[in-house]
Amino acid sequence: MGNGKGNIKLKAIGVKKVFYDKFSRHNIVAIENIDLEVYENEFAVLIGPSGCGKSTFLYIVAGFEKPTEGQILLDGVPIKGPSADRGIVFQEYVLFPWRTVLGNITFGLELKGMDKKEAEKIAKKYIDLVGLRGFENHYPHMLSGGMKQRVAIARAFAYEPKLLLMDEPFGSLDAQTRRIMIDELARIHEEMKKTTLFVTHSIDEALKLADKIFVLSARPSKVIKTIEIKAKRPREPDDPDLVKKKQEIISILEKEVKKSMSMEMKAKYSA
């Protein structure tokens, strides 16, 4: 509490991930070593070149994958597998097509055994939060990408996980919708202050949303820079401090992208 940041919510200690690649029959080190801390109410962003293992790290936090070495603590307790204390929003929405908007959002509450009326009351609150009123009884296939992602966000909020994980949630939206959704998420975070770990490769997304940005290296990844942003949301992109940070991240990522490209070329010619 002394540093004014509150408690450490999420802590990764020496996380390493090695995959066996069936195709090349080699072990591939996806994550070299990731140490990081996310404080309560913080919006943390993981950014890195594509293929750097940032989504893999998120899936380890979610409990879908196991780390080869190291561990992850949520409120000081090691993560063992997926559970309702971590909500996730995927890039491809992953809404249940057989459930309506309302039914998708009440899903997590039903699993807890909450009665239907109570669950719907709570779901309606989150439907309002993400601006979906009037769409309660629509099925996911009737919605646009941006609307689907609003449902997915409401669904992840509704059962009140301690930590929200977002895996490039706006990656498959068109540029215009994407801008609107970033602003919406910034607003929602100001309102809810839910501790969030957000994966992206878009620097603009990171700068608009993050309290803290972890910049990852090319594969095998590690955190090479941590950048904190104090500016209040909504943020103006021409804020001089943000412009400076943007330049800094661009120059780091450019180097990493070049590195990963030359690695790929080398792998190609040595094979």
Place this chain on the structure above:
Amino acid sequence: MVTNKSVDIIHLKVKSIINFLFPIFCLIVLWELLSRSNLVVTFLFPPPSKVFKRWITLFLPPYFIMAKDILHSLYRLMYGFLLSVGIGIVLGIAMGLSGKVYKFFTPILSLLLPIPSIAWIPIVILWLGLGDLTCTVIVFLAGIFSVVYNVSTGVRSVSKYYVWAAQSMGATRLQIFYKVMLPGALPYIVTGLKLAMGGGWRALVAAEMLSATMWGLGYRIYQAKQFLAVDVMYAGIISLALMGFALERIIFTYIERRTIEKWGMVREI
């Protein structure tokens, strides 16, 4: 405006029904003409008008023969069908979820699959005697494979992301099973049931011809042969066609419209 729209919809429906019936009507008219022209043996190819009349009278009191035949056939079909669905869904899900179960049962199923279910009729008669039970078992054998294969493929087709999403909301294994796997596999499950129903109906007729002791469409057609009642045989065939059509098309189209089509899991036709 609203009435205009609903009039349009009715208009479209009538049109599609006419489109469907017209070719059938042409076939019947052609047959009628051929039969009456004496170009074919009228005894073997009676005119549809005569067959249809016979068909109607078979429904009438005091014997209600056709109605009873249809009910008996449906009863045997339903039991066999439900048996294949019950066992098929359980086995199919087990095979879809577990590689070990899949690998164990696949060789057995692959060997049994090519055997037409009617090949079992004589043996099943020796096991269980003539009667309803034998017919039911043949319907079961005719349906089980399509249910098992479709359900296991359906379960394997459910994206791991659905399972992950449910797990991250705290779903237990049982909840994942009936709240994710079953609805997620439904397009395949419906297909499996549809094939089982169609296959079962066809096999049932053969089973009834050889094994039914009273009543049933297959029994009726076979009996009619002994009395050379050709019009009764044709009447039985009309019932087979109409009931089979109703079972496969009407019931399953209804189920599909209310589930997988409504959910956008398959395209509307």
